[in-house]
Amino acid sequence: MISINKLRKEFDQGVVALDSIDLEIRDTEFVALLGPSGCGKSTTLNCIAGLLDVTSGQVMFDDADVTNKAPKDRNIGMVFQSYALYPHLKVIDNIAFPLKQKGVSKEERHKKAREMAVKLQIEHLLDRKPTQLSGGQQQRVAMCRALVKEPKILLLDEPMSNLDARLKIEIREVIKKIQQELKVTSIIVTHDQEEAMAIADKIAILDNGRIQQYDTPEMLYQYPANLFVANFMGNPPMNFIDAKLETAGEKLMFTIGESSVEVSGQLLEKLRPHTGRPVKLGVRSHQIRVGAEPAANTLPMEVQMVENLGKELLLSGDVHGCHVRVSVDDTSASGRMKALVGDSEKRVYLRFADFINVFDSETKVNLVL
Structure with a gap:
């Protein structure tokens, strides 16, 4: 030893x-x-x-x-x-x-x-x-x-x-x-x-x-x-999205620009004591699902680049001023996704996995550990 x-x-x-x-x-x-x-x-x-x-x-x-x-x-x-x-x-x-x-x-x-x-x-x-x-x-x-x-x-x-x-x-x-x-x-x-x-x-x-x-x-x-x-750690690097923890009645929300995403599951108990604090959501590219239409608890992303990596597509874009990369398994969607590049009128909508990492913007520590 x-x-x-x-x-x-x-x-x-x-x-x-x-x-x-x-x-x-x-x-x-x-x-x-x-x-x-x-x-x-x-x-x-x-x-x-x-x-x-x-x-x-x-x-x-x-x-x-x-x-x-x-x-x-x-x-x-x-x-x-x-x-x-x-x-x-x-x-x-x-x-x-x-x-x-x-x-x-x-x-x-x-x-x-x-x-x-x-x-x-x-x-x-x-x-x-x-x-x-x-x-x-x-x-x-x-x-x-x-x-x-x-x-x-x-x-x-x-x-x-x-x-x-x-x-x-x-x-x-x-x-x-x-x-x-x-x-x-x-x-x-x-x-x-x-x-x-x-x-x-x-x-x-x-x-x-x-x-x-x-x-x-x-x-x-x-x-x-x-x-x-x-x-x-990780390639592509983890995405970081600026947010604020706020309450809406009994609910705890991530407020991100003009959008809101409800905090649920095991994150709720860990994050409630930090209500009111600015945070950074840490989300891996594979922890994000892409949809064509807006819905509750989704975030709009303006697509800026689409890379076909063979086994997957890597979408890069803007989410309320934060640069975000998203992995899409369906490579057949390459043409459809590339048609969205630079078109602010056509967006995709992102939904997070149940568990993501959340970091305090000031202390930089992970609040969910």
Whole structure:
């Protein structure tokens, strides 16, 4: 188990990169550190690896305090964004290099290197030099080198950022398969939320050196803790519609421009204490149904763009000054929908699913959790 307690990292001139990071990672778990550039995810990984000294806080591997231990004493394997292979060495010697540093005999380290190469399906590349390999092949060599010494913890620093989209999918499948097979506790740094959701058991989303939410991919997607997480997770991004919570007799309503939508179901009890507050409705594109005629509890949308994505249509438009995207499963409706583009006289009408996320406009927190 990895336990990170109150981790803080300051650089020169008082720049705070990490501010009280708490994180617990169980044995064999695969965790992603996710966030935009400059959020602190790579700094967190480097503190875990021992490549950076911490300002304060503690890093624990099981019951051992490794906060001040050198990287070589932490039993970790690390895969870098740049692959960091030795260009003058053959692939087999690149893979075996960590074992050479440990004093393992050439015969034994080459044997282990071949075994690991078989696992990652690059055994036919062992006599080549790194310059003779593709980016995906080099990344597999880097993975082999990190794993050949049988580390207790595998750390991956944006290992797929230099690969094209199709190759990324292939390599992430390889990484996940090997991690499950070897049962090695793993942490990956990425800015790609799709990559994190596909590969990780749990995701820690960081912003400004703080963890915004740490949970399973499903929970982060369905129940984001705040506006930042909601906006970061999902493609297309979550829609945000400005509204106000108001009463109409015994009913609680979302007032949106000149329209009103009744609050019902499990939202009613959670939101009633917040009556009178400005809120943002957080609605995924697939949580919206499209109709041709106005009706109770619907919102008008002026369609501005229709994109045919093959499996679905993606409608983009304006809802009382808010930009909204809606997924429509019926791709046969493409021509009819495109005829509405830019025509303010012809609108579609949106109805929400029973459950949506609702965020306080001031505090940014999710009011329905």
